[in-house]
Amino acid sequence: MPGTASSVFRDGLLDGQVALISGAGSGIGRATAIEFARLGATVVGCGRSTEKLDETAALCPPGRFDAVACDVREEDQVEALVDGALERHERIDVLFNNAGGQFMAPAETVSMKGWRTILRLNLESVWLMTSTVANRAMIPQQSGKIIRITGSPHNGFPLMAHGGVARAGEENLMRGLAVEWARYGIRCLSVACGPVLTETFKGKYPIDVQQAMHSQTPLGRAGTEEEVAWMIAFLASPGGDWHTGSVITMDGGMDCYRGAFPPKEYADEAARTEERRT
Numbered sequence: 001m002p003g004t005a006s007s008v009f010r011d012g013l014l015d016g017q018v019a020l021i022s023g024a025g026s027g028i029g030r031a032t033a034i035e036f037a038r039l040g041a042t043v044v045g046c047g048r049s050t051e052k053l054d055e056t057a058a059l060c061p062p063g064r065f066d067a068v069a070c071d072v073r074e075e076d077q078v079e080a081l082v083d084g085a086l087e088r089h090e091r092i093d094v095l096f097n098n099a100g101g102q103f104m105a106p107a108e109t110v111s112m113k114g115w116r117t118i119l120r121l122n123l124e125s126v127w128l129m130t131s132t133v134a135n136r137a138m139i140p141q142q143s144g145k146i147i148r149i150t151g152s153p154h155n156g157f158p159l160m161a162h163g164g165v166a167r168a169g170e171e172n173l174m175r176g177l178a179v180e181w182a183r184y185g186i187r188c189l190s191v192a193c194g195p196v197l198t199e200t201f202k203g204k205y206p207i208d209v210q211q212a213m214h215s216q217t218p219l220g221r222a223g224t225e226e227e228v229a230w231m232i233a234f235l236a237s238p239g240g241d242w243h244t245g246s247v248i249t250m251d252g253g254m255d256c257y258r259g260a261f262p263p264k265e266y267a268d269e270a271a272r273t274e275e276r277r278t
């Protein structure tokens with residue numbers, strides 16, 4: 001991420017906005033924090049490791065990144081995070097619920113502890129962050145945008161059934177809240193990503209699993225963390241003001257069709273499948 005300006009948006013697009021980003025110490029969260037800071041926002045970034053957050057701060061324009069150690073599963077820590085952000089910055093315009101994750105394992109081997117670990121880290125933490133920020137900042141200020149990162153494809157997450165259930169619940173939560181909280185001027189959205197080449201993704205999944213995921217994508221490649229950051233920045237900008245309740249899917253087409261096109265089994269290189277009949 002060299003340079004100090006966005007390569008997509010105009011300078012000052014997010015001037016004056018205060019954004020709270022979870023998991024801002026690496027990957028998609030870090031890329032989004034940097035993009036927001038470059039566009040003029042003040043970012044409150046949280047994660048459990050202060051070292052990783054300090055590295056993010058060093059990549060942002062000076063004074064634009066406020067690092068706070070917080071485990072998003074813990075009620076007292078989340079309340080302190082939100083209260084501290086309000087004390088220092090007076091408002092929260094955007095909440096990007098980015099922290100999360102899951103492990104890959106056959107469903108029959110997942111214990112109750114493993115199941116609860118993933119539901120707590122993802123679905124429950126998203127509710128905790130969302131309800132705390134809404135009650136303490138966005139409902140009083142009568143405005144705000146809440147965005148959750150979820151997953152694609154949507155037709156089942158083999159080997160990550162627990163993660164798929166959490167993400168489906170999060171998307172439904174955003175839809176329901178979009179309706180309920182429209183009266184407070186709060187927008188609620190999900191951005192459902194297919195594989196994104198973050199360090200965690202590259203280190204976590206075996207290379208053959210990664211290649212299989214890419215080859216199941218019509219565009220033939222994974223996404224980048226910058227591409228996700230641009231989408232979150234767009235939604236935070238006035239360009240995103242009419243979006244609420246939606247699930248924006250970013251996955252190179254994987255959710256529409258699993259595989260490269262044309263499919264070798266059915267068509268030739270020009271995608272011809274049959275002769276035209278007269």
Ligand SMILES: CCCCCCCCCCC/C=C/C(=O)SCCNC(=O)CCNC(=O)[C@H](O)C(C)(C)COP(=O)(O)OP(=O)(O)OC[C@H]1O[C@@H](n2cnc3c(N)ncnc32)[C@H](O)[C@@H]1OP(=O)(O)O
Pocket residue numbers: 100101102103104105109110111113114115117121151152153157158159193194195196200201204213
């Ligand atoms: C194959 C078809 C694919 C179709 C196409 C799919 C395309 C999908 C594209 C999207 C893919 C998504 C990618 C990402 O999200 S990548 C980046 C996200 N980041 C992470 O995932 C973070 C990585 N962190 C971890 O992996 C952590 O270990 C985890 C968050 C999973 C849990 O950490 P925590 O510290 O909270 O918990 P513990 O390690 O103590 O574990 C608690 C219990 O959970 C169970 N467990 C944990 N790991 C495993 C495992 N690998 N296998 C089975 N069970 C596991 C277990 O019960 C643990 O308790 P015990 O240790 O006591 O047994």
Ligand SMILES: NC(=O)C1=CN([C@@H]2O[C@H](COP(=O)(O)OP(=O)(O)OC[C@H]3O[C@@H](n4cnc5c(N)ncnc54)[C@H](OP(=O)(O)O)[C@@H]3O)[C@@H](O)[C@H]2O)C=CC1
Pocket residue numbers: 022023024025026027028029046047048049050052070071072073098099100101102121149150151152192193194195196197198199200201
């Ligand atoms: N990469 C991909 O292919 C995809 C990723 N996603 C989702 O996007 C999000 C970001 O993924 P990615 O950037 O790849 O992964 P990373 O592992 O780089 O980012 C996850 C971040 O969340 C933080 N985090 C984890 N647990 C907690 C916690 N309990 N409290 C506070 N912070 C926490 C981590 O920091 P720390 O350990 O310091 O707390 C880390 O910085 C995740 O929710 C992931 O599931 C969705 C679809 C695809």
